[in-house]
Amino acid sequence: MPNKIEEILETAAAIAKGMSVTFREMMSPTVTENYPDEPPKFEERFRGVHVLQRDESGLEKCVACFLCAAACPAQCIYIEASENTDMVRISGGERFAQTYNIDYSRCIFCGYCVEACPTDAVTHGHGFEIASFNTSTLVYRKEQLLAPVPPGARPPEIFPETTSAH
Ligand code: SF4
Ligand code: SF4
Structure with a gap:
């Protein structure tokens, strides 16, 4: 009989413990997001569509070293390099x-x-709305990935007539 009582008490304690979690969550603020009516919130380290960064003077940080393309396990980065000139x-x-x-x-x-x-040239942004029925639209070009020129910086010429070095 004592065993039976112990069993009932343990079960009651387990139920009380479980319900305490339920009630605590019921009282906490809701985390439901009203996407797409409202923009979603991202954690800082969310990995979205890449951004090709510029430095504070507006120059592109990418120096076309190909290390990102070499590291990519999906082989989805394509780069053509050119030389800067005077x-x-x-x-x-x-x-x-x-x-x-x-x-x-x-x-x-x-x-x-x-x-x-x-050079911290390629980073992940927070863009994520890239679903498409046409896979050719999923190849994002430099123009789509480049960060805007910082305020006050002179925009460099982005696509000059230069000879491809690769
Ligand atoms: S993004 Fe970075 S790693 Fe990739 S080519 Fe440019 S500088 Fe090199
Ligand atoms: S390494 Fe390749 S697969 Fe991985 S995030 Fe970069 S581009 Fe995408």
Whole structure:
């Protein structure tokens, strides 16, 4: 009989413990987001559509070293490099990415490209609304990925007539 009573008490305690979690959650503020009526909130480290960053003077940070493309397990980054010249300077290094494409029909948002980049040129933004029935629209070009020129900086010439070096 004592065992029976102990069993009933343990069960009651377990139910009380479980219900306490339920009541606590009922009282806490709701976390439901009204997307798409309201913009969703992202954690800072959310991995969305990439952004090709510029430095404070507006130059592109990408120096076309190809390390991101080499690190990409999905092989979805395509780069063509060109040389900066005295007349036309696009990036702070010797070279810049004349072409920089990411194929989002293959990207798995693993972040390896971001980790591999020595100049912090490629980062993840918070863009995520890229679903499409036409996979050709999922190849994002440099023009779509480039960060805007910072206020007060002179915009560099973005697509000069230069000879591809790769
Ligand atoms: S996030 Fe991963 S899969 Fe996507 S481009 Fe970067 S390395 Fe490739
Ligand atoms: S984004 Fe970074 S890693 Fe990729 S080519 Fe440009 S500088 Fe190199």
